[in-house]
Amino acid sequence: QVTLRESGPALVKPSQTLTLTCSFSGFSLSTNGIFVTWIRQPPGKALEWLAHIDWDGEKDYSPSLKRRLTISKDTSKNQVALTMTNMDPVDTATYFCARISRTPLGDSYHYFFDYWGQGTLVTVSS
Amino acid sequence: DIQMTQSPSTLSASVGDRVTITCRASQSITNWLAWYQQKPGRAPQLLIYGASTLQSGVPSRFSGSGSGTEFTLTISSLQPDDFATYYCQQYDSHPATFGQGTKLEIK
Numbered sequence: 001q002v003t004l005r006e007s008g009p010a011l012v013k014p015s016q017t018l019t020l021t022c023s024f025s026g027f028s029l030s031t032n033g034i035f036v037t038w039i040r041q042p043p044g045k046a047l048e049w050l051a052h053i054d055w056d057g058e059k060d061y062s063p064s065l066k067r068r069l070t071i072s073k074d075t076s077k078n079q080v081a082l083t084m085t086n087m088d089p090v091d092t093a094t095y096f097c098a099r100i101s102r103t104p105l106g107d108s109y110h111y112f113f114d115y116w117g118q119g120t121l122v123t124v125s126s
Numbered sequence: 127d128i129q130m131t132q133s134p135s136t137l138s139a140s141v142g143d144r145v146t147i148t149c150r151a152s153q154s155i156t157n158w159l160a161w162y163q164q165k166p167g168r169a170p171q172l173l174i175y176g177a178s179t180l181q182s183g184v185p186s187r188f189s190g191s192g193s194g195t196e197f198t199l200t201i202s203s204l205q206p207d208d209f210a211t212y213y214c215q216q217y218d219s220h221p222a223t224f225g226q227g228t229k230l231e232i233k
Binding site for chain 2: 046048063105111117
């Protein structure tokens with residue numbers, strides 16, 4: 001059974017650094033074709049992809065937030081962390097972690113979010 | 127970034143109705159498209175990937191179609207559990223992007 005769960009502070013002050021942890025079970029991030037991603041959703045708004053890390057340790061970031069984000073993994077603990085620097089009230093959102101399991105379909109691979117954590121609401125306010 | 131535009135933004139329907147939600151991409155994404163259902167306070171759940179492949183465990187009343195830039199999600203006979211917000215998402219190119227969502231309400 002695949003599960004993911006986000007943890008971190010519910011409230012951060014402007015300019016502070018946010019660190020979130022995604023703890024997962026039911027799969028290994030050392031398995032070929034597995035990614036763990038971070039996605040956020042401001043209240044009442046749409047979803048925004050932030051970053052991912054794959055089984056090989058390769059990382060990718062949203063171009064608009066790249067300078068502020070760092071993603072890392074601890075395979076032995078089944079955890080992925082995301083840090084976001086210089087937090088601003090516009091960063092108030094529910095932050096989700098999700099899994100991608102590379103899936104063959106026809107003659108290609110597909111990369112979609114098949115399991116999600118329940119999300120953690122982060123409010124940025126002084 | 128590839129822009130994903132859903133229509134309508136809100137849809138009012140009744141139990142038993144057939145409904146269709148449209149998603150348009152700003153450029154061709156072949157069939158690299160997924161659909162998700164999200165209920166208030168919950169994480170999104172995967173419904174469809176590859177534009178038309180139903181995720182395991184998803185009821186067969188859900189179906190997806192389309193390719194290139196225009197895609198649809200159809201629910202053949204609405205059930206009470208289907209009233210939620212639906213998002214499309216492209217994974218053709220980096221970064222992955224989502225539509226703004228379609229809220230399906232009870233009429």
